Amino acid sequence: DVGERWKEFQGIRNWEGMLDPLDDGLRDEILRYGEFVEAAYRCFESDAAPPCGDGGLRMNGYKLTRSVHATCGIQLPNLTDRIPQWMSSWIGYVAVCDDADEIARLGRRDVVVAYRGTSTCMEWLENLRATLTCLPSEMSSVSGSKVQSGFLSLYTSSTPEKPSLQTSVKEEINRILRKYAGEPLSITITGHSLGAALATLTAYDIATTVENPPLVTVVSFGGPRVGNKTFRRQLEKTAVKVLRIVNSDDPITKVPGFVLEDGGAAAEKTRTPRSQSTAMLKWLHRRAEEAQLVYAEIGEELRLSSNDSPYLNNPSVATCHDLKTYLHLVDNFVSSNCPIRATAKMVLEK
Incomplete structure (x- = not known):
């Protein structure tokens, strides 16, 4: 029952004994949060202006409360003082569970922040800025705490028309915490690829700068490395719990930099x-x-492999990194001794 075990599923004990073999209740929760990321992709890819209604969240008992944008901080030559609109792109949303039956089932009111992965040229440029840079003083007072330059830029940059992703998310989280003060709450931040990296930054920022935050959990899919050992140590000192779902055959999870x-x-x-x-x-x-x-791996890891699936013969790099592949592997993973259940279901067609 989720309501009785929700803190376990959110990582209060660092998922000890739940990953190998994979606990069925945890599997369901991982897949549920994967659906929030899929909704973010659908919203961005639709012709309608995001967030394209509720992105299918209503059927899950959640209400979308705010859309958020990420802004590229790279200074391009020959630009006028006016920053082009394409420097900022819709990247995700904040949603809160507002269905009484779902709140009762979950055992608390859950707040979700969901981010899509890299989709624009400017985001690709930021991804290539692989060197580490110090966190700004408002995020960390510890010397030597560093994260990837491009991810931090997308998280903190703004334009006169669009507030930074950092500002938008924290304003909304603070508003929700005030509105539902006194209730059992959780904050779950989920994302794929670039969105996984931004989820880790967001979680750290909320845990260290928001007053009295509830349990904050990251559920990330196919994420790149984010920061150095000092950043990892600082993250571990907070209440943030990070679960990284990793496909061993996905090269994105092995970059940027080195782990030594x-x-x-x-x-x-x-x-x-x-x-x-x-x-x-x-x-x-x-x-x-x-x-x-020099980077460090962060959080607990659920390691999977696309080569274990009978439906993924000689998968391409793109297939190994695809969110649908991740959800397929999670859905069918049993344990390291039995990687894929005999009744494995095929990956859904796009």
Whole structure:
């Protein structure tokens, strides 16, 4: 029953014992949040102006309360003082559960922030800004806490016509928390690809700058790396819980930068020939750090593989990264010893 176990599903115990084998109740919740991301894609891709009505949320007991935009912060040459409208794009929404039956089933009033993945040329340009940059002082007072430059730019940049994604989301979250003060609440931030990275930034920002936040959970699909070890440590000190759904065959989950383990201890303990290779690793680590390219994996991981599915023969890079592939794998994953259930269902056609 979700109502009795919702804190477990939201990661209060870091999903201990729930990922391998995959708990059926958790599976249902992951798939449910995946539907919110699918709704974000549908809204953006429709000819109608987003958010295209309620994006199908009404049938899930949620009400869309605010649309949000991300703005590219790259300074392009030969632009006038007026910033073109295409520098900002609709990227997602905030929704709140307002159906009494669904609130009773969930055991609390759930607030969802959902983000789509990369879809515009300007977003691709921001994705390519792979070096790490320090978080602004209003987000972190800790020296050395760094995140990917392009993701931070899309999160914090604004235009005279459009507030930043950061401002829009936090204003709406604060409004909702005031409106439903005293009720059991949760905030779930979900996204795919670029949206997964923005979900992590949003969760950290809410947990550290919003007064008395409820349990904040990230459910991300196919997300790239976001920040360094210091950022990860700061995130772990908050109440934020992060569940990353990763396809081993999806290259997007392996970028940007490098994940390097510290090798200093081994070098000090031995003078064997191995110490030379250890010294080389340390040297490479320093060079990568100087280039601002050393990242850290964040949160708990549900690792899947498209090669385990009988319906995904020799999948392309695009197929491995597709949200529908992720949802198919989650729906049919059993455990690391039995990756796909015998009754696996085919991926839905686009």
